Amino acid sequence: QIIQKQENQKENLDQRFPSLFRKGRRKTIVRNLGKMIYYSKVKFKFQHCQEVNSCFLELFQSYLYFQSMAPNGLTYQGLLPLKELEVRELGAGQSPGQQEHAFHISGPLLNPLVVFCPSEAELRQWLYHLEKQIQLCGGSLALPLLSQ
Secondary structure, rough: OHHHHHHHHHHHHHHOOOEEEOOOOOEEEEHHHHHEEEEEEEEEOOOOOOEEEEEEEEEEEEEEEEEEEEEOOOOEEEEHHHHHEEEEOOOOOOHHHHOOEEEEEEOOOOOOOOEEOOOHHHHHHHHHHHHHHHHOOOOOOOOOHOOO
16 A cells, blocks of 8 residues: 555656647657656746746756746746756846846747746755756856856
């Protein structure tokens, strides 16, 4: 019975939010993107907007996937190839709203995102995993803080 319960918990963890990414008529099953490296619930906003929303962020071997539901019912989701991303930490006072523990994601054809982590430890985890995976994918780094 304990094994059954663990299986159910694993299944529930896999179903924490919809796992289909839609772009036009194309659909990608997020689970098919390879091994998930890291994930957590964070807050995010588009750089030039005021609205901050809760967001699930998942890091796969070659992609960063985000999905957010705005209070007005709009769903934002993105599937970002790591090779094309630039990630940099925002120092205290650099992020609008003076939120601490934030990083900035930009890349070609991407409206820049600001991601707010709930803690310094969470921010360090994201920056570590993103730096490592971007390097493994052959991308260039804009993370001077971690490289020095």
